[in-house]
Amino acid sequence: xxxxxxxxxxxxxxxxxxxxxxxxxxxxxxxxxxxxxxxxxxxxxxxxxxxxxxxxxxxxxxxxxxxxxxxxxxxxxxxxxxxxxxxxxxxxxxxxxxxxxxxxxxxxxxxxxxxxxxxxxxxxxxxxxxxxxxxxxxxxxxxxxxxxxxxxxxxxxxxxxxxxxxxxxxxxxxxxxxxxxxxxxxxxxxxxxxxxxxxxxxxxxx
Amino acid sequence: xxxxxxxxxxxxxxxxxxxxxxxxxxxxxxxxxxxxxxxxxxxxxxxxxxxxxxxxxxxxxxxxxxxxxxxxxxxxxxxxxxxxxxxxxxxxxxxxxxxxxxxxxxxxxxxxxxxxxxxxxxxxxxxxxxxxxxxxxxxxxxxxxxxxxxxxxxxxxxxxxxxxxxxxxxxxxxxxxxxxxxxxxxxxxxxxxxxxxx
Numbered sequence: 182x183x184x185x186x187x188x189x190x191x192x193x194x195x196x197x198x199x200x201x202x203x204x205x206x207x208x209x210x211x212x213x214x215x216x217x218x219x220x221x222x223x224x225x226x227x228x229x230x231x232x233x234x235x236x237x238x239x240x241x242x243x244x245x246x247x248x249x250x251x252x253x254x255x256x257x258x259x260x261x262x263x264x265x266x267x268x269x270x271x272x273x274x275x276x277x278x279x280x281x282x283x284x285x286x287x288x289x290x291x292x293x294x295x296x297x298x299x300x301x302x303x304x305x306x307x308x309x310x311x312x313x314x315x316x317x318x319x320x321x322x323x324x325x326x327x328x329x330x331x332x333x334x335x336x337x338x339x340x341x342x343x344x345x346x347x348x349x350x351x352x353x354x355x356x357x358x359x360x361x362x363x364x365x366x367x368x369x370x371x372x373x374x375x376x377x378x379x380x381x382x383x384x385x386x387x
Numbered sequence: 388x389x390x391x392x393x394x395x396x397x398x399x400x401x402x403x404x405x406x407x408x409x410x411x412x413x414x415x416x417x418x419x420x421x422x423x424x425x426x427x428x429x430x431x432x433x434x435x436x437x438x439x440x441x442x443x444x445x446x447x448x449x450x451x452x453x454x455x456x457x458x459x460x461x462x463x464x465x466x467x468x469x470x471x472x473x474x475x476x477x478x479x480x481x482x483x484x485x486x487x488x489x490x491x492x493x494x495x496x497x498x499x500x501x502x503x504x505x506x507x508x509x510x511x512x513x514x515x516x517x518x519x520x521x522x523x524x525x526x527x528x529x530x531x532x533x534x535x536x537x538x539x540x541x542x543x544x545x546x547x548x549x550x551x552x553x554x555x556x557x558x559x560x561x562x563x564x565x566x567x568x569x570x571x572x573x574x575x576x577x578x579x580x581x582x583x584x585x
Contacts (some may be wrong), residue, residue: 186496189522190518192522197513236502249509254408272411275513278399306540321522369524369525369541384525
């Protein structure tokens with residue numbers, strides 16, 4: 182989905198609040214959330230793609246103001262309700278207050294009907310797909326041409342896997358884009374490498 | 388708990404919400420309390436940047452290991468006893484050189500090779516880093532204290548799939564003759580992510 186989570190290349194943000202000894206957790210509840218969601222994944226309540234998509238489906242104002250682990254908590258709770266482990270009413274009674282959840286999902290999709298095997302050095306174009314459900318193609322590469330650098334082993338296809346749609350695992354390609362291609366005259370010179378699923382790619386003319 | 392109780396309006400605190408969901412998992416027999424204790428051990432003791440530091444130190448001192456690490460990161464780190472979750476099927480190790488600098492991010496969420504480089508620090512998960520590093524890498528690195536000379540090319544790696552990345556920093560010349568242990572001690576989490584050079 183073209184959601185608020187898809188931040189790569191978004192302008193207007195300030196300096197990164199960096200320190201060399203920055204923490205991963207700031208509070209005990211954050212560690213609990215991290216453990217609880219990974220427990221649910223281990224026990225097969227939901228998979229990582231469902232988990233990521235439920236974060237993306239958060240109402241945008243909530244997404245932007247929630248901390249990382251509040252987003253994680255919201256996804257966990259949303260999926261527990263959607264999977265029938267608990268009703269929202271029951272959850273809110275237990276929490277003794279309102280429990281904001283993510284919004285409903287759009288349908289998923291299967292693999293592309295035609296998928297091509299690529300090799301390092303191949304020029305590829307990211308298809309101009311607009312996907313309402315889960316997708317792992319950041320919008321900043323959509324429609325752009327890059328060069329295949331490497332192939333990764335097959336993974337579950339996220340657009341299907343997040344929605345319970347049957348699909349084949351497929352490889353991802355490390356595709357190298359130049360920032361001059363992605364944001365002409367409007368970026369620092371660099372290469373950006375993105376892991377792109379095979380279904381998102383087509384061969385680009387030489 | 389009466390079935391007729393009205394749904395409360397004000398938002399529950401985040402701790403109340405965590406308690407609520409933990410009680411649900413508990414009622415389904417998932418033993419969340421036990422797992423929280425186990426997970427605390429994992430994130431505090433096992434999944435730490437010192438793992439990546441040891442991998443780097445070995446690569447700096449053992450050319451054959453370095454070659455295996457660059458060819459198949461997941462198999463090479465397993466030689467040192469480091470595991471990766473099942474869904475991380477591939478570890479790509481990115482070697483910095485005198486003329487090339489690699490930096491890792493995840494613009495869509497905050498994925499990392501957390502069993503090797505440690506759980507991601509807060510700034511890595513913040514909106515600023517995710518939005519800006521792909522487009523303004525040189526500027527963002529400079530703001531973070533890494534002012535790269537113009538002749539060093541930058542490669543940014545966006546973790547959009549379940550392939551994971553780790554930067555292999557360039558070995559500082561001042562470390563000639565150092566032991567593997569001494570070398571591991573200077574490798575920081577920031578250098579494994581690529582927002583610092585050593």
